[in-house]
Amino acid sequence: MQDRTDLDEVWYVVSPQNPFKKRRGLLHEFDRLRMVELAIEGNFNFKAIDIEFHMPKPSYTIDTLAHLTDKFPQHDFKLIIGGDNLTHFHKWKNSDQILELFGLYVYPRPGETVTFEHPNVMYVEAPLIDISATFIRKSMEAGKSVTYLLPPLVEDYIKGKKFFV
Numbered sequence: 769m770q771d772r773t774d775l776d777e778v779w780y781v782v783s784p785q786n787p788f789k790k791r792r793g794l795l796h797e798f799d800r801l802r803m804v805e806l807a808i809e810g811n812f813n814f815k816a817i818d819i820e821f822h823m824p825k826p827s828y829t830i831d832t833l834a835h836l837t838d839k840f841p842q843h844d845f846k847l848i849i850g851g852d853n854l855t856h857f858h859k860w861k862n863s864d865q866i867l868e869l870f871g872l873y874v875y876p877r878p879g880e881t882v883t884f885e886h887p888n889v890m891y892v893e894a895p896l897i898d899i900s901a902t903f904i905r906k907s908m909e910a911g912k913s914v915t916y917l918l919p920p921l922v923e924d925y926i927k928g929k930k931f932f933v
């Protein structure tokens with residue numbers, strides 16, 4: 769996304785509680801943050817962000833964007849999502865405000881069906897990556913190799929902690 773857009777940096781915001789997902793089965797937020805840190809290690813244009821850990825749950829993205837803007841007024845934030853997330857985007861809290869005040873950069877995802885035209889929605893041309901977190905977790909649970917599907921340091925962390933055995 770950084771190579772193919774005007775973005776200077778990409779910040780990875782770990783969400784303790786997606787309003788649309790069940791909490792059950794979710795790893796501890798500190799482990800999830802650590803895995804992001806390991807995944808982006810050495811890339812100084814990427815940041816792992818824990819701002820939602822200290823905000824009310826579930827994690828509503830409009831509130832996070834407002835909070836980020838308060839804290840970092842010098843930055844102009846965009847929201848990056850995968851194309852699959854467009855399907856239910858209209859049901860997100862104040863989705864019209866997210867579009868008007870911030871804007872979306874959409875990474876294409878295999879199988880994505882919903883698209884809509886809006887001046888603040890940018891569909892970025894980037895390689896399709898047919899990998900999901902569910903696929904990786906299930907593969908590990910079945911004892912199959914996930915090498916090359918995720919960063920090596922993250923694989924080591926997951927195996928060390930025996931998360932998906």
Ligand SMILES: Nc1ncnc2c1ncn2[C@@H]1O[C@H](COP(=O)(O)OP(=O)(O)OP(=O)(O)O)[C@@H](O)[C@H]1O
Pocket residue numbers: 848849850851852853875876877878897898899900901902903
């Ligand atoms: N392979 C991918 N291509 C494009 N976008 C992706 C891909 N995997 C995840 N994303 C995007 O990254 C964000 C976080 O996704 P999430 O952690 O839910 O991944 P997931 O693989 O869909 O997870 P799960 O399988 O657990 O539902 C979402 O905006 C999602 O659309």
Ligand SMILES: O=C(O)c1ccc[n+]([C@@H]2O[C@H](COP(=O)([O-])O)[C@@H](O)[C@H]2O)c1
Pocket residue numbers: 781782783785786787788789827828829830859860861
């Ligand atoms: O703000 C909302 O109403 C909203 C509804 C659904 C999902 N989100 C956010 O979308 C992000 C992607 O979630 P996930 O679980 O697919 O990684 C995460 O930051 C969620 O908090 C936000």
